[in-house]
Amino acid sequence: MSIDPRAYWQEDVLEQEYQRIFSRGFYAGNANGLRAEGDYSSYQVCGRPIVTRNIDGKPRSFENICLHRANLIDPPGRGNRPFRCAYHAWQYDADGTLERAPLANQECIGRRQLQSYATVENRGMVFVAPEGELDPGTGVAALDAIGFELGESFHSETLEHGANWKFLVENVIEAYHVSIVHESSFVPTGISSTSRSTNQFFGRDSCAHTANKNQDGSKGRLIPGATGDYLHAYIFPNLFVSITGGLVGFISHFKPQSAGQTLLEWELFETPLLMAQKTAVRNYIKQQAIDFTRKVLGEDLVVLNNSQIGIRHARGPHQLQEIEGRLAHFHETYLRMMS
Structure with missing residues (x-):
């Protein structure tokens, strides 16, 4: 079962989402x-x-x-x-x-x-x-699964989306769109829609390990221990954490402003492996990461804002595909909490 299209643009639904989802943590x-x-x-x-x-x-x-x-x-x-x-x-x-x-x-x-x-x-x-208590171990299982260790933050920005918060979640936790939307960003690095990916689920949270097709790329040769793999965790309802190549960490989270407006905040941090490298190497990789992240988020912004326009007149719910397993898990979690 998929989420009703009206849930993406009706303000009264956002009010229910606050009471049943965001107020819980x-x-x-x-x-x-x-x-x-x-x-x-x-x-x-x-x-x-x-x-x-x-x-x-x-x-x-x-x-x-x-x-x-x-x-x-x-x-x-x-x-x-x-x-x-x-x-x-x-x-x-x-x-x-x-x-x-x-x-x-x-x-x-x-x-x-x-x-x-x-x-x-x-x-x-x-x-x-805002209401109730929090589990001290919130998100731990998914973060452990990707080997998360918070390093030194080196860049942060905010980005306004003219889209419902659920569109941001759906976009981030599926790779189906990568070869189309990110043809000039992710694809050249060895990550595409057909990359081998393994999903894991931890209650409401999930994570994915996506293998790089170019494992013999320059990063692997330049820095021993680095890979081109992409590790990603989603901590319900609004936190995303990823690690690229074992070198650069990415934390992004959103705060719904209205049914059709979502503020995304993101930052990049150095992993221990990157921090152990020479200054010139670190600075080069960090600047590359900033430019790459801006490009990817800009590409996503266009399709997310367009999805918000389309959903108001959709004639039925999403038609999810097998490749969108994490997205289906999100929908199941959402519907369970909203029921």
Whole structure:
């Protein structure tokens, strides 16, 4: 069974998705930007303003709405500042309790506690659950399967998509489109729609190991231990992690902004193998990785935005093929959680 086309463009469906999927847990971002006291990451998930902060050395998350007049306490993005609203300086403590309200009449203040959310850090990855608890081992099985080890981040960007979040997931977890959409990017590297690929499933998560057709390529000869293989993990609902050739890691995650708008954030990091190489080699491979990633994401952006236009008038659900096994697993997981 496939997802109803209406689920890709109706706002009331996104509201249900927040309640049944995203409120139960999602990837919020890399902990590397939350290492100092006062560091924060302010964002929206399905329209909900949320902030994740370093408080007493640990990530903690709250509803990012001031109790006074509903201004955002922390402005969108990342930074470092006191946990204080920039409008009238109402300030909050480590538990989200109102600590200070300048010039305020205390008798006029009834609500003094921000809504807090369960937050866990796992291998430098921060996960948040607005409702309920989080498994401390979230995503571990799939990350282990691809040999994930967070290295030194060297580049990050954001990319706005005029497409529903489910299109981003579907595109990333299938290789069917690679030879067509990425004919001038992935294909020359030895990865195509017909590359031998092995899938593994871990509850809601999945991963794939795609073998490179050009195993005798230049990277393998230049750096002992490097390959051309592509390892990819999807941690439900919004995190993607991949490792290319054992050298460059890629982390991307999205936050739905509306039914037809999704913000993708991505970063590249060095694996231990790349970090062990000479500076000139590292810099060359890193720049190649930046250019390659921009090209691939740009190619995907076009088809995803076009899919959003088409889905509104689709006469039936997707007709999934055998080659799209991970995509079918995603649909099954989604439908189960939404039922």
